[in-house]
Amino acid sequence: MKTCPYCGSHIERMDHQYYYCDFCCMKIDIRIIKENHERLEVRFRDLVLTAYIDKTTPEIMTLSTFELLYLLKMIRKERNDMYHHLHVFHRAGDAGIDDFKEAEKKSGQDYMYFTKKAFIVENIIRSRIGYVPARITEKFLANYLENIKNDKKGPMIIRTKRQST
Incomplete structure (x- = not known):
């Protein structure tokens, strides 16, 4: 049925x-x-590749919420690294070393790229769960995955009569 x-x-x-x-x-x-009253299945992969960062927004929107959370964790790390590089190259330029101007420019472009990607993923997450976690740790992700695995799996059946023993 x-x-x-x-x-x-x-x-x-x-x-x-x-x-x-x-x-x-x-x-x-x-x-x-x-x-026969089965529930919706939760689709997710517990492996997220860094190549997912370069997906288009419509492609990112097809990822599960777990995948998005993991992706946001990776994007935030990349963004933080780019900010650090940008700062180091800027200081080197201020010290009069012109060799680092191109590296500073490239780091700035990468920083903007990862910032925009973070905005995209954050907004998709916000639309799904109502908020964006401030910190996404391995423990947070493990708990989220455990909640998915322990979710109700039984059929949606309403009992209408009390069964006698």
């Missing part, structure tokens, strides 16, 4: 791409329809 992935109700097919849930009052894409 086809059921709504949000409330567990029986649903009716509208057309080749959608079903309709009377309780939720909404069309549901056929790709997320469930069987």
Whole structure:
């Protein structure tokens, strides 16, 4: 039996791409329809590559919240490193060493790049969970992952009668 992935109700097919849930009052894409009151699955990877930083904003928006949190941790580290390099090269330039002007410029561009990437990821996270964590530690990520793994997995069934023993 086809059921709504949000409330567990029986649903009716509208057309080749959608079903309709009377309780939720909404069309549901056929790709997320469930069987026998199953819950929505949480999609995530517990491995995030640094190459994800260079993804476009629409590509970043497809990542799970866990992946976004991990990505933000990496971006913040890169941004911090670029700020440190920018500061060092700026001080070297102030000391009269002109060889570091190009490195300072490149570090400044990289710093701006990582800052904008951080803004993107922070805003996506904010829209999903309502806030952006000030610090994202390995412990924070491990706890988040543990909460995902320990989430309710049982079917969405409402018991209507009390069962006698």
